Amino acid sequence: AQSVTQLDSQVPVFEEAPVELRCNYSSSVSVYLFWYVQYPNQGLQLLLKYLSGSTLVESINGFEAEFNKSQTSFHLRKPSVHISDTAEYFCAVSPPTYTGNQFYFGTGTSLTVIP
Amino acid sequence: EAGVTQSPTHLIKTRGQQATLRCSPISGHTSVYWYQQALGLGLQFLLWYDEGEERNRGNFPPRFSGRQFPNYSSELNVNALELEDSALYLCASSFLRRAEAFFGQGTRLTVV
Numbered sequence: 118a119q120s121v122t123q124l125d126s127q128v129p130v131f132e133e134a135p136v137e138l139r140c141n142y143s144s145s146v147s148v149y150l151f152w153y154v155q156y157p158n159q160g161l162q163l164l165l166k167y168l169s170g171s172t173l174v175e176s177i178n179g180f181e182a183e184f185n186k187s188q189t190s191f192h193l194r195k196p197s198v199h200i201s202d203t204a205e206y207f208c209a210v211s212p213p214t215y216t217g218n219q220f221y222f223g224t225g226t227s228l229t230v231i232p
Numbered sequence: 233e234a235g236v237t238q239s240p241t242h243l244i245k246t247r248g249q250q251a252t253l254r255c256s257p258i259s260g261h262t263s264v265y266w267y268q269q270a271l272g273l274g275l276q277f278l279l280w281y282d283e284g285e286e287r288n289r290g291n292f293p294p295r296f297s298g299r300q301f302p303n304y305s306s307e308l309n310v311n312a313l314e315l316e317d318s319a320l321y322l323c324a325s326s327f328l329r330r331a332e333a334f335f336g337q338g339t340r341l342t343v344v
Contacts (some may be wrong), residue, residue, distance in 0.1 A: 131335035149331045159277075160236075160322055160335035168331050207275065211331065219288055220265065220324070220333050 119144045119210050126161035130198055133230050134144075138193040138226045140208030150191040151220075152182055161207060167191065175217040178202075203230045234258065236336035238323050244342045245313050253308040255337045257325030263287075264306040265326075265333060266298060270319040278321075281306055313343045 124139045142148065153161040165176040169200050172184040182193045190209060208223040237256045245251050257264050266278040277290035280298035295311040304325075310317055320340050324333040 151332060153335075158340075160337045161324075162335070163332050166332055213335075219280060221277070222275040224269075 119148065119219075119221045121208050121210055121221050123208055123222035123226050125226050126224065127227045127229070129229045132200055133197045135196050136194065136198050136202075136228065138208075139204050140191045140193065140223060142189050142191065142208075142210045142221075144189070144210060144212060146212050148210040148212050149184075150184060151211070152176075152191070152193050153207045153209060153218060153222075154172065154179070155205040155207065155225075157204075163204070164193075167200075173223060180219055198228075198230045200230050204228060204229060236319075236325050236334050238336035238339050240339060241321070241337070242340045242342070244344060245295070245314060246344055247313055249308045249313050251313060251317075251323050251341055253310075253323075253341070255306045255308070255323030255336060257304050257306070257323075258327075258334055260309045261281060261325035261334070262304055263326045263333075264300055264304065265324040266308050266326070267322045268292075269322055269338070270316070275322065286321055291344045310341070315343050316321075319344045 119142050122141045130136045150180045151166045152164040155163045165174045166173050167184045175181045180195045206226045211220045241256045256258050263282040265280050267275045282288045284300050298308040300306045320338045322338045324335045326333045
């Protein structure tokens with residue numbers, strides 16, 4: 118069975134400071150990995166994904182995440198956060214199967230950027 | 233391309249009533265997922281439909297049920313509503329063997 122652990126439920130950080138949101142997963146098979154972001158009263162938007170290839174993936178708004186197979190981690194980082202990054206962030210894993218994908222989500226990390 | 237659409241946006245019901253939530257996936261997507269997001273509890277997996285069949289079900293009582301129609305749209309039914317069913321219900325869709333899921337804006341269900 119797959120499970121996802123987001124170790125930090127809340128992360129406050131000052132504007133322009135770096136941030137890391139941690140995500141660890143457990144799985145007996147290869148998985149796809151995702152980070153989603155949820156702004157207040159909205160659905161989830163895909164931030165970035167790892168399917169295969171380079172272990173470092175980047176988003177268009179400056180976030181990056183690195184897949185570490187040995188540590189079963191997929192931590193999300195940004196070198197300098199902006200007020201608009203304040204949101205809930207969810208890590209997810211999906212073991213690909215022939216018939217489709219089941220998605221397993223972490224409990225989320227609330228990122229608050231302080232002016 | 234239209235995204236995942238959910239209706240209604242908000243729904244207010246009294247305890248004991250039934251609620252029906254609807255989801256239209258992105259065109260061409262065959263899988264639909266339902267999640268419950270209650271305050272402080274993250275996303276709880278409810279149901280997964282693909283090609284009209286229920287593929288998996290989360291740890292929810294039988295009064296949570298649903299179906300997927302031939303056009304791949306889906307319906308979530310919650311019978312005998314309880315106060316703790318108040319939550320944001322999110323629908324997502326994906327295409328067979330495409331990796332990511334795309335989410336709708338959700339239906340906010342309030343049980344009073």
